[in-house]
Amino acid sequence: MSLTQDQVGQIAYLARLSLSDEQLESNTKDLNSILGLAEQLADIDTDDIEPMAHPLHMSQRLREDVVNEQDQSELFQTIAPKIGNKHYLVPTVIE
């Protein structure tokens, strides 16, 4: 199975990337060859094999639900592209 340029355009959009026509063409070729590589996996029998999500099979460590970080929002907002009234500003979403 191989991806068409339309499908690659759709995947790009899902990942919030826009591609020029030229990029769409080259990415379709590249993505198909990478997925071709991935198709080798179909040769392996993985019935009854547990998926491995963590190399040490550790489970998520939990901590007490107490405040342990200071509010540093002012510091963090010094590097924001655009802020106003302590908010991150983006183009108007709702008129």
Place this chain on the structure above:
Amino acid sequence: MHKKTIVELAQGLKDREFSSVELTKYYLDRINKSDLNAFITVTDDLAMIQAQAADDKIAAGDSGILTGIPYAHKDIFCTKGVKTSAGSKMLDNFVSPYDATVSHKLNSEDLVMLGKANMDEFAMGSSNENSYYGEVKNPWNKTKIPGGSSGGSAASVAAGLSVFATGTDTGGSIRQPSSLCGITGLKPTYGRISRYGMIAYASSLDQAGPMTKTAQDSAIVLNAMAGFDEKDSTSAQVDVPDYTANLNNSIEGLTIGLPKEFFSEGLDDVVASSVMAAVKEFEKMGATVKEVSLPNSAYAIPTYYIVAPCECSSNLSRLDGVRYGYRCEDPKDLEDLYLRSRSEAFGDEVKRRIMIGAYALSAGYYDAYYLKAQKTRHLISDDFKKAFTEVDVIMGPVSPTTAFDLGSVKDPVSMYLADIYTLSANLAGLPGMSIPAGFAQNLPVGLQLIGDYWSESKLLNIAHQFQLQTDWHTKEPQEN
């Protein structure tokens, strides 16, 4: 001076042969004269302040082995008040408001940071040609790649622009550039070093480590970097031994496993013969060699190139032009802001991996790609488990070839194939090293060591014993 190791420079500082300020000036001068493009940011002023502080500590008799030693920090580690770009236009304006745990730990050793080392964008690459800040040149031959993604770090240590460097290794990014530049690089067990503040690529694989001239230096730097960190939810609660303690143990009786799959087609003869000569050296030192099999290792490439892009597409979704990083000019609406900020700021390889991940995780394809790859990952890990019931350490090549020409590999899949020997250790979470083992075509060849979980001490011992018997690690590239 730039040929000296951490151990030698620490002695010189202690004996007042030179000060950290003198040492730091010397290295900054070398960096400024270098044309390797190993650094994205040179932190001259900060380095001089840190060097003076280190000299004050030494004068007060309050110094450790790393006090006043100048190093290069991979530009993937957040450094408070210093630009942290991850090699990307996306973070070209990102001055980190906080320190990574690794940065914090190194600062508390009174080290001197010379600058932030160049790297493939978001650590995605095997040649350091994917940096927004331009390619890094191999100090042994400036028409060749240094390897990647920690290419700036490797070139810096090999060329004597810093005493050591930090690196990160998701699929070989410490070991492969170490091999291609002729230095000693260690990727510890997953979870050994905190990932907090280390810009994430593939979180179940990423691991930081030292890149040094010798195994002894690696042990010293690992002592400073390793340890549990409550700020990293995947940090391991495993005691940190003194990694220098076992360096001098005898390796007589060591059983070395050579995976037959690592010596099959695709491996350059010249690389194979350097690797085998190194193995012979171990036999002379009393080790025995045994063939082992890692039958699923051939599937490491497809497994990795599904798992890592999936994790990257998730991790890099945070880079949206809203809170920090690049934002496009005059976005007409929110969607335009997302689309153009990401499209204008990410490089081609990063976009490819994001798209592969987005596709492989999408409804209808998840089972065929991501779940399948996670299962294969289990099989790859089990192969190692079995091998380590028979042998103490696995050895083999790091990279199938020596450093290739800059610009010569244009097809992404061909580039991925070069990662064949390094990926499985990441997928299994095992520690691995590259140590200098010879030269072919006047370029360095590395020997890879892979150990069982938490065996860094053993690997460093094996590497140190090899470096007592050989002098490959002392070779230096010619200056201009």
